[in-house]
Amino acid sequence: MTILPDGGLTLAALEEQALQPGTKGLPITQPLRQHMVGMQGWNVLDADTSFPVALLKTSSLLHNLDWMRSFCARFDAVLAPHGKTTMSPQLFGAQLANGAWGITLATAPQVLAAARFGVRRVLLANELVAPADLRALLALLRDDPGFELFVLADSPEGVRRLADAVTAAGLGRPLPVLVELGIAGKRSGCRSVEDALALARSIAASPGLQLAGIEGYEGLLVSADRAADLERVDAFLAQLADLARQLDAEGLFGGPRILLSAGGSAYFDLVARAFRGVDALSRPVLPVLRSGCYLTGDHGHYLQLTAELEAREGLAGGLRPALQVWSIVLSRPEPTLAILSMGKRDASYDLGLPLALLAHRPGQAGPLMLPDGARIEKMNDQHAYLRLPDGVDLRVGDLVGCGISHPCTTFDKWSVLLLVDDDYNVQRAINTLF
Amino acid sequence: MTILPDGGLTLAALEEQALQPGTKGLPITQPLRQHMVGMQGWNVLDADTSFPVALLKTSSLLHNLDWMRSFCARFDAVLAPHGKTTMSPQLFGAQLANGAWGITLATAPQVLAAARFGVRRVLLANELVAPADLRALLALLRDDPGFELFVLADSPEGVRRLADAVTAAGLGRPLPVLVELGIAGKRSGCRSVEDALALARSIAASPGLQLAGIEGYEGLLVSADRAADLERVDAFLAQLADLARQLDAEGLFGGPRILLSAGGSAYFDLVARAFRGVDALSRPVLPVLRSGCYLTGDHGHYLQLTAELEAREGLAGGLRPALQVWSIVLSRPEPTLAILSMGKRDASYDLGLPLALLAHRPGQAGPLMLPDGARIEKMNDQHAYLRLPDGVDLRVGDLVGCGISHPCTTFDKWSVLLLVDDDYNVQRAINTLF
Numbered sequence: 076m077t078i079l080p081d082g083g084l085t086l087a088a089l090e091e092q093a094l095q096p097g098t099k100g101l102p103i104t105q106p107l108r109q110h111m112v113g114m115q116g117w118n119v120l121d122a123d124t125s126f127p128v129a130l131l132k133t134s135s136l137l138h139n140l141d142w143m144r145s146f147c148a149r150f151d152a153v154l155a156p157h158g159k160t161t162m163s164p165q166l167f168g169a170q171l172a173n174g175a176w177g178i179t180l181a182t183a184p185q186v187l188a189a190a191r192f193g194v195r196r197v198l199l200a201n202e203l204v205a206p207a208d209l210r211a212l213l214a215l216l217r218d219d220p221g222f223e224l225f226v227l228a229d230s231p232e233g234v235r236r237l238a239d240a241v242t243a244a245g246l247g248r249p250l251p252v253l254v255e256l257g258i259a260g261k262r263s264g265c266r267s268v269e270d271a272l273a274l275a276r277s278i279a280a281s282p283g284l285q286l287a288g289i290e291g292y293e294g295l296l297v298s299a300d301r302a303a304d305l306e307r308v309d310a311f312l313a314q315l316a317d318l319a320r321q322l323d324a325e326g327l328f329g330g331p332r333i334l335l336s337a338g339g340s341a342y343f344d345l346v347a348r349a350f351r352g353v354d355a356l357s358r359p360v361l362p363v364l365r366s367g368c369y370l371t372g373d374h375g376h377y378l379q380l381t382a383e384l385e386a387r388e389g390l391a392g393g394l395r396p397a398l399q400v401w402s403i404v405l406s407r408p409e410p411t412l413a414i415l416s417m418g419k420r421d422a423s424y425d426l427g428l429p430l431a432l433l434a435h436r437p438g439q440a441g442p443l444m445l446p447d448g449a450r451i452e453k454m455n456d457q458h459a460y461l462r463l464p465d466g467v468d469l470r471v472g473d474l475v476g477c478g479i480s481h482p483c484t485t486f487d488k489w490s491v492l493l494l495v496d497d498d499y500n501v502q503r504a505i506n507t508l509f
Numbered sequence: 510m511t512i513l514p515d516g517g518l519t520l521a522a523l524e525e526q527a528l529q530p531g532t533k534g535l536p537i538t539q540p541l542r543q544h545m546v547g548m549q550g551w552n553v554l555d556a557d558t559s560f561p562v563a564l565l566k567t568s569s570l571l572h573n574l575d576w577m578r579s580f581c582a583r584f585d586a587v588l589a590p591h592g593k594t595t596m597s598p599q600l601f602g603a604q605l606a607n608g609a610w611g612i613t614l615a616t617a618p619q620v621l622a623a624a625r626f627g628v629r630r631v632l633l634a635n636e637l638v639a640p641a642d643l644r645a646l647l648a649l650l651r652d653d654p655g656f657e658l659f660v661l662a663d664s665p666e667g668v669r670r671l672a673d674a675v676t677a678a679g680l681g682r683p684l685p686v687l688v689e690l691g692i693a694g695k696r697s698g699c700r701s702v703e704d705a706l707a708l709a710r711s712i713a714a715s716p717g718l719q720l721a722g723i724e725g726y727e728g729l730l731v732s733a734d735r736a737a738d739l740e741r742v743d744a745f746l747a748q749l750a751d752l753a754r755q756l757d758a759e760g761l762f763g764g765p766r767i768l769l770s771a772g773g774s775a776y777f778d779l780v781a782r783a784f785r786g787v788d789a790l791s792r793p794v795l796p797v798l799r800s801g802c803y804l805t806g807d808h809g810h811y812l813q814l815t816a817e818l819e820a821r822e823g824l825a826g827g828l829r830p831a832l833q834v835w836s837i838v839l840s841r842p843e844p845t846l847a848i849l850s851m852g853k854r855d856a857s858y859d860l861g862l863p864l865a866l867l868a869h870r871p872g873q874a875g876p877l878m879l880p881d882g883a884r885i886e887k888m889n890d891q892h893a894y895l896r897l898p899d900g901v902d903l904r905v906g907d908l909v910g911c912g913i914s915h916p917c918t919t920f921d922k923w924s925v926l927l928l929v930d931d932d933y934n935v936q937r938a939i940n941t942l943f
């Protein structure tokens with residue numbers, strides 16, 4: 076298993092590009108070709124990098140890739156991991172090389188970016204209504220007959236726009252569309268099976284469109300009452316399964332197989348189980364899971380959710396957090412306060428603040444676990460406030476390693492992240508395309 | 510007055526670079542040289558762009574540049590606007606062309622990025638302690654004798670690191686250092702005038718360092734009790750002034766003039782007034798304001814704060830919000846709910862959610878003001894939930910223009926923003942360097 080398979084000319088082009096001074100995390104004063112990053116002998120614990128720096132532990136990435144491949148094999152599902160999480164072409168390449176069926180994305184620019192870097196099959200898990208976005212994606216499909224794109228619809232206007240755009244583009248093949256079923260009070264998607272059925276009929280009847288499957292997103296059902304959440308997830312999945320059966324009974328599906336897609340990073344086991352029960356349809360069913368956060372995990376929100384999933388399923392050796400942001404102590408202005416060189420521009424703060432895990436003094440043994448009472452209590456744009464118990468020996472110039480909560484909103488703050496081995500030796504750089 | 514003065518070869522190089530398909534906001538399917546953006550005839554209200562798209566109103570930028578130049582002239586201060594807000598080399602160029610004394614920045618990578626694009630004087634309003642960051646900035650100073658950098662210190666360890674790095678780099682000129690005075694319970698900075706005095710003595714005594722001035726950041730004093738805030742700001746500014754007098758009386762300052770720097774975007778009038786009162790020192794005093802948000806403003810947090818400032822000073826024709834994020838209605842799943850193609854990846858959410866201002870149906874007259882009850886009530890990574898009063902005619906495919914709250918955390922979500930005229934014609938693209 077290789078973390079970074081040959082992704083073709085464009086991934087190679089990234090390795091040839093010169094990283095510029097001023098790229099966050101990189102300690103460079105002159106342009107440096109990206110493939111040279113791993114040859115610099117940088118070690119994060121030796122403070123060779125700039126701080127803050129965003130790191131991915133290679134061993135955890137490899138473990139998680141393997142874990143998910145096994146999971147999908149065991150549960151008879153395929154994976155189109157949500158690429159919006161990382162928007163990293165090298166990580167897309169690693170996911171595809173490790174069995175992913177395709178990449179899920181959220182916006183037209185994300186599809187265009189992924190296509191540039193060799194992704195050949197995309198599930199756009201979103202409505203597509205903006206004229207320029209429609210034109211761009213249909214031009215991509217027209218000019219590259221091997222590129223596959225699946226899109227969602229949840230309204231007659233959305234279907235009309237898709238159909239008109241296909242006609243205008245002169246696309247020589249039907250555009251596969253999934254009906255989105257939603258949840259009352261939540262995000263997009265038809266609010267009833269009846270509405271979804273009517274919409275599916277209009278898709279099936281639209282020249283240029285093909286009803287390829289159905290889609291839902293159960294991941295919005297996260298509340299303080301976890302038992303109730305699970306019941307609601309199961310009820311929603313049952314509704315999706317029921318909708319699939321009804322659409323099939325009406326003969327509305329048009330593709331070679333029926334795509335059933337759901338599955339954020341919290342309940343993909345329940346999704347796989349529910350979809351396994353949808354059989355005896357008129358053509359093969361393809362359950363497509365979409366977890367984006369499994370690859371890097373986190374030390375907060377998703378660590379909790381995946382631990383629950385692993386406990387539900389009795390899965391040992393579970394997913395491992397791979398993403399850390401390291402910063403340096405800039406100031407120790409008060410006995411229980413350290414100011415870190417890491418802020419809202421560097422680490423997630425939307426589903427919990429970063430978790431201060433480790434401290435290290437370059438030149439000494441370590442890193443050491445920070446005591447339990449150490450916690451980030453606030454962030455400004457470029458600073459974090461680390462509150463410490465009395466008497467912690469943390470000095471100006473010491474390094475602090477943080478886990479984060481919600482990988483998506485950390486990835487989008489970095490154009491380059493560094494892959495490290497378990498001793499924090501920098502092995503290579505990867506890019507993001509936000 | 511020109512919005513984008515000649516910034517030398519490197520700004521020109523940005524205009525020559527090819528923007529790639531997948532760049533957020535741009536409706537391109539083929540690479541497009543940046544200088545061609547304004548010749549495409551794109552109009553946002555005609556839905557020619559991708560959505561979401563981040564816009565800057567040129568007329569507001571020009572107004573704000575002019576407003577701040579007049580303000581500084583009237584209050585006898587110079588401006589080193591905080592560049593971390595936008596990190597846009599074209600906007601840095603516009604600020605410098607409109608009288609800015611230099612650019613303030615927060616991190617070493619920001620300094621390196623700004624220097625690449627022609628910024629020649631930087632106030633690094635932060636401690637500088639990471640070895641690689643010290644090496645990089647001192648290499649920049651050594652290799653470019655005309656580049657000026659001022660840094661902060663608030664600890665003996667910080668001073669030691671600066672002094673050692675200057676020696677190691679063989680810098681042929683002293684490094685100007687400002688003592689940072691802090692506020693109890695707040696961020697970095699010495700917690701007492703006594704500590705600041707001791708630190709100033711050690712800077713003055715360090716070979717290779719020069720005590721260039723003092724610095725503080727009163728902008729952290731924002732609470733629900735505005736009258737108390739103003740008192741605390743004035744008290745802090747008086748403390749800064751007092752510290753300046755004491756350091757001068759001891760003959761510790763080393764440069765040709767004494768820099769006094771404070772001033773976020775909330776109280777820069779009070780700062781200018783307080784610093785104007787510091788005279789009769791042994792050498793000229795240079796009050797350096799640092800507001801970063803004046804240039805683009807916002808429709809939330811800073812609109813409120815600058816309105817208070819303008820009222821305090823009786824300033825008419827005040828700062829104008831220049832930054833908007835436009836998205837498209839993807840879904841209308843419930844009568845009072847619209848789902849927009851804009852999320853946490855596109856618009857600030859840390860000091861208030863975006864403010865839904867305008868709606869527009871391409872091909873019709875408009876845009877129209879959204880009714881008062883329309884408000885963004887939640888965002889996911891790529892979606893916003895717009896809650897509407899009953900009966901609002903907003904359909905799938907309609908455009909929604911939002912103001913934001915806190916420009917810094919919107920700029921860092923875009924690699925390219927579009928400048929538009931008052932009719933939303935796209936005039937050009939500018940870059941950010943996050």
